[in-house]
Amino acid sequence: MVFMFEQATTQVLLSALFFFVIIYSPREASSSRIASFAFAPGVEENSEANALLKWKASLDNQSQALLSSWTGTSPCNWVGITCDVSNSVSSIILQHFGLRGMLYSLSFSSFPNLHKMDISNNLFSGTIPHQIGNLSNILYLDLSNNLCGGSIPEEIGCLVGLNLLNLSNNKLSGTIPFIFGNLTQLTILRLCTNRLFGSIPSSIVNMINLNELDLSKNKFSGSIPSNMGNWTKLNMLRWHTTRLSGSIPFSIGNLINLNDLDLSRNNLSGPIPSCIGNLTKLTRLYLFKNRLSRSVPSSIGNLINLSELFLYKNKLSGPIPSTIGNLTKLTMLHWYKTRLPGSIPFSIGNLINLKELDLSENKLSDVIPSSIGNLTRLTILYLFTNRISGSIPFSIGNLIDLNELILYENNLVGPIPSSIENLTKLTILYLFTNRLSGSIPFSIGNMISLNEIALYENKISGSIPSSIGNLIKLTLNLLGKSIPSELGLLQSLQILDLSCNLLTGIIPTTLGQALRLETLNLSHNNLSGVIPSSFCEMMSLTSIDISYNQLEGPLPDIPSFRNATIAIFRNNKGLCGNISGLTACQTVKSDSYDPKSRKIMLRVLLLTLGILLLVLFVLGVAYVLRRGKRNKLNEDSEAQSQNVYFAWGFEGKRTYENLIEATEGFNNKYLIGEGGCASIYKARLPDGLVVAVKKFCSMLDGEIPNLKVFTSEIRALTEIRHRNIVKLYGFCSHPRLTFLVYEFLEGGSLDKILNNDTQSIALDWHRGMNIVKDLECEAHISDFGMAKFLKPTHPIGPHLQAPSVILPQLAYTMEVNEKCDVYSFGVLVLEILMGKHPGDIIHLLTSSLSTNHNLASKDLLDQRLSHPLNPIAGR
Ligand SMILES: *[C@@H]1O[C@H](CO)[C@@H](O)[C@H](O)[C@H]1NC(C)=O
Ligand SMILES: *[C@@H]1O[C@H](CO)[C@@H](O)[C@H](O)[C@H]1NC(C)=O
Ligand SMILES: *[C@@H]1O[C@H](CO)[C@@H](O)[C@H](O)[C@H]1NC(C)=O
Ligand SMILES: *[C@@H]1O[C@H](CO)[C@@H](O)[C@H](O)[C@H]1NC(C)=O
Ligand SMILES: *[C@@H]1O[C@H](CO)[C@@H](O)[C@H](O)[C@H]1NC(C)=O
Ligand SMILES: *[C@@H]1O[C@H](CO)[C@@H](O)[C@H](O)[C@H]1NC(C)=O
Numbered sequence: 001m002v003f004m005f006e007q008a009t010t011q012v013l014l015s016a017l018f019f020f021v022i023i024y025s026p027r028e029a030s031s032s033r034i035a036s037f038a039f040a041p042g043v044e045e046n047s048e049a050n051a052l053l054k055w056k057a058s059l060d061n062q063s064q065a066l067l068s069s070w071t072g073t074s075p076c077n078w079v080g081i082t083c084d085v086s087n088s089v090s091s092i093i094l095q096h097f098g099l100r101g102m103l104y105s106l107s108f109s110s111f112p113n114l115h116k117m118d119i120s121n122n123l124f125s126g127t128i129p130h131q132i133g134n135l136s137n138i139l140y141l142d143l144s145n146n147l148c149g150g151s152i153p154e155e156i157g158c159l160v161g162l163n164l165l166n167l168s169n170n171k172l173s174g175t176i177p178f179i180f181g182n183l184t185q186l187t188i189l190r191l192c193t194n195r196l197f198g199s200i201p202s203s204i205v206n207m208i209n210l211n212e213l214d215l216s217k218n219k220f221s222g223s224i225p226s227n228m229g230n231w232t233k234l235n236m237l238r239w240h241t242t243r244l245s246g247s248i249p250f251s252i253g254n255l256i257n258l259n260d261l262d263l264s265r266n267n268l269s270g271p272i273p274s275c276i277g278n279l280t281k282l283t284r285l286y287l288f289k290n291r292l293s294r295s296v297p298s299s300i301g302n303l304i305n306l307s308e309l310f311l312y313k314n315k316l317s318g319p320i321p322s323t324i325g326n327l328t329k330l331t332m333l334h335w336y337k338t339r340l341p342g343s344i345p346f347s348i349g350n351l352i353n354l355k356e357l358d359l360s361e362n363k364l365s366d367v368i369p370s371s372i373g374n375l376t377r378l379t380i381l382y383l384f385t386n387r388i389s390g391s392i393p394f395s396i397g398n399l400i401d402l403n404e405l406i407l408y409e410n411n412l413v414g415p416i417p418s419s420i421e422n423l424t425k426l427t428i429l430y431l432f433t434n435r436l437s438g439s440i441p442f443s444i445g446n447m448i449s450l451n452e453i454a455l456y457e458n459k460i461s462g463s464i465p466s467s468i469g470n471l472i473k474l475t476l477n478l479l480g481k482s483i484p485s486e487l488g489l490l491q492s493l494q495i496l497d498l499s500c501n502l503l504t505g506i507i508p509t510t511l512g513q514a515l516r517l518e519t520l521n522l523s524h525n526n527l528s529g530v531i532p533s534s535f536c537e538m539m540s541l542t543s544i545d546i547s548y549n550q551l552e553g554p555l556p557d558i559p560s561f562r563n564a565t566i567a568i569f570r571n572n573k574g575l576c577g578n579i580s581g582l583t584a585c586q587t588v589k590s591d592s593y594d595p596k597s598r599k600i601m602l603r604v605l606l607l608t609l610g611i612l613l614l615v616l617f618v619l620g621v622a623y624v625l626r627r628g629k630r631n632k633l634n635e636d637s638e639a640q641s642q643n644v645y646f647a648w649g650f651e652g653k654r655t656y657e658n659l660i661e662a663t664e665g666f667n668n669k670y671l672i673g674e675g676g677c678a679s680i681y682k683a684r685l686p687d688g689l690v691v692a693v694k695k696f697c698s699m700l701d702g703e704i705p706n707l708k709v710f711t712s713e714i715r716a717l718t719e720i721r722h723r724n725i726v727k728l729y730g731f732c733s734h735p736r737l738t739f740l741v742y743e744f745l746e747g748g749s750l751d752k753i754l755n756n757d758t759q760s761i762a763l764d765w766h767r768g769m770n771i772v773k774d775l776e777c778e779a780h781i782s783d784f785g786m787a788k789f790l791k792p793t794h795p796i797g798p799h800l801q802a803p804s805v806i807l808p809q810l811a812y813t814m815e816v817n818e819k820c821d822v823y824s825f826g827v828l829v830l831e832i833l834m835g836k837h838p839g840d841i842i843h844l845l846t847s848s849l850s851t852n853h854n855l856a857s858k859d860l861l862d863q864r865l866s867h868p869l870n871p872i873a874g875r
Helices: 002-007 012-024 031-037 041-058 061-066 130-134 154-158 178-182 202-206 250-254 274-278 298-302 322-326 346-350 370-374 394-398 418-422 442-446 466-470 485-489 509-513 533-537 595-641 653-662 707-719 750-755 757-762 765-773 808-813 818-834 839-847
Strands: 081-083 089-093 100-102 116-118 123-127 140-142 147-149 164-166 188-190 195-199 212-214 219-221 236-238 260-262 284-286 308-310 332-334 356-358 380-382 404-406 413-415 428-430 435-437 452-454 473-475 495-497 519-521 528-530 543-545 550-554 574-576 644-647 671-674 678-684 690-696 728-733 738-743
Touching: 041 061, 041 100, 061 100, 130 154, 154 178, 178 202, 250 274, 274 298, 298 322, 322 346, 346 370, 370 394, 394 418, 418 442, 485 509, 509 533, 653 678
Parallel strands: 089 116, 100 123, 116 140, 123 147, 140 164, 164 188, 188 212, 195 219, 212 236, 236 260, 260 284, 284 308, 308 332, 332 356, 356 380, 380 404, 404 428, 413 435, 428 452, 473 495, 495 519, 519 543, 528 550, 550 574
Antiparallel strands: 081 089, 644 728, 671 678, 678 690, 690 738, 728 738
């Protein structure tokens, strides 16, 4: 028996099969065994039958039904049971029976001749009994895919004949017993997907006959034993997703029979040893998600049988060795997010079997070698977020199987090569944020599989050619842009998804010309104006979603609108129509929504408004100057002589005292935040209400503003009931003590979150978008309209801290209205995108409206976060 296993060096399954054919074929039955059981066969048989029947009786109803053949005294023809020539049970094979029960009621000592026990893929629970150590002749023990818990009994370490031990996919905890080192005959050891912890006992290296070792998905700590080199017969080593630390031992170079090595998702550090090049039989090398550093050794080029090389998410800081060109059997090369510098070697063109090439999010510079055109089997080419320059090679047109071409955020120049038309299987084309120029090739229309195109932030001129009209499905990524009117030319377009793009401006009338459009999703944008009347032509439209925009006016009278529910219209500015949840439209002359006449009307209105504002401004300045002088004389003395206190929603004076009491006279232990010239305290009032009290250091350097205007303004603020404006309960103003009382919000201020890197990254793009979209992590604007009362140089609040951020109009009219709302929303959006307060930008924009179009929005984005796009979001 032993000699057979020594031969089983490579294909384990094959060897196992080989083994059983020999063991269980009657021809080969050993005569010595017949002899040994000739003494008391009846006893053996009966005790075996009894043991099995007892076990059956302990199982649940259904399981017992499944074992209905288990009756009588001779188990040899029962389902799942095999006997040897002496009629003693030699195997119990009950895999995939759906049996439910425990193992402790099985008397293991009743089966002295059991060689194989496979009860995998059932519902056995409870602990593995110590008596399992009585299976003294067991060679094959498979309890995998059950619900067994507890720790692994040490007694298994006594089953020294074991050839296969599979306990994977259970709920086992505890450590691997040291005594397991005795299992030197093991060829297969699988303990993966359990809850085992502790370090692997050093004795494990004694299992010198191992073919397969799988310890993955446990909580093991510690490091790989440095003398792992004794496992010279190993051809599969999976030790991923544990907490393995330390470095990869040099002795790994001895495992020359290894063809599958997976040490991914651990905490391994240090370099990849150059002796890895000895493992020439490797077909799969997974080292991703570790902390491996330095260069990948050039000896990697020796692994000529390699098919999958996954090195991503490490700290590998050296360049790609040019020897990579030797790996001609490679189908997948995933080497992203590892700090990779240097260039893509020309030799990459040798990897003619490559299907997936992902070198994104590195520091690669230089050009895309033209040899890339040799990789004709590529389906995925990700080179985004690098420093690659030069132009997109013309040879890209050879990659006729390509599905996704993602090259964004590089320094690519020149035109999009016309050869791209060859890529008829391409579904995603992301080239944005480069310096590509020229026009979009007309031939792009030949790319019949194209779903998503994103070309923004380039120097591409011209428009989307009408040839693109072959497109059926298009998801455009146009973050922050307006809807291109050319989209209406996409005569074949059936599905158009522009949702969640922060699109601004109006819906172009031409969109109504996309007559075959069936699905249109414009939701979660910032679109304004009315729905063009041209939509009435879109009779194919069956699904539309325009929710979460700023749209107004009546709904077009087409079936897709008539039959819709409020869900697809909600959160707009003023849509009306015959849908429950919407207000009915007031009867207007139908032509008043004609876009042309509306435009003229708007212009006239704006002009009038402009003149009016100018007049008001002049008058206002004169008035304020005059009043300011007079009031200062009248009220300075008044202010200094008395406490000025106002409170609405409170009971006046008592609350003032309560506040002082609740904060123990503004004791620092209630301090929850500090701004430029204000401190925020949390106060719990006697009635349980928790409020935020914002105390200013001093108000206007002792200056009190026009009190009447001030109080009426505060009153207006307290009356605002908008769910995204922090409710102001009241305030107190005194030359020495000035504070505002707000509704208390748990999250703290956005400003604070964005100023803190860790929290800011946690507040990733998705949640950032949600703040903007008003969905999940809702933003609340405080200090709404308050900034104007304070000195321009004194920032008071997270959102409206400098006067440049206040809607200029507000400063003159002292009126809180919807426009402030819109303006503040804009500021909020910018703050989220930039990761800081956009004060400077806004100042720039408002001070010279016409000259700042070349502000790159990329520079504005929060540099701490990666780009918010699908390929990344999917990881
Ligand atoms: C089988 O299960 C049912 C209910 O689940 C129970 O009433 C019955 O007594 C069980 N029979 C046996 C033999 O355990
Ligand atoms: C079964 O194993 C236990 C130890 O686990 C031992 O004490 C006992 O004697 C064994 N029984 C037989 C019948 O071998
Ligand atoms: C493991 O290998 C070392 C040499 O590398 C040797 O000294 C030792 O005896 C080996 N252990 C076994 C169990 O073979
Ligand atoms: C493994 O590779 C190293 C060099 O990388 C070499 O010196 C050593 O002899 C190799 N060992 C085996 C067993 O091939
Ligand atoms: C397009 O693909 C064909 C192979 O299908 C190739 O022969 C041709 O050169 C390619 N054209 C361009 C412009 O790359
Ligand atoms: C439109 O897109 C949004 C965001 O992607 C999604 O939540 C919504 O379900 C879509 N609407 C329809 C009708 O599919």
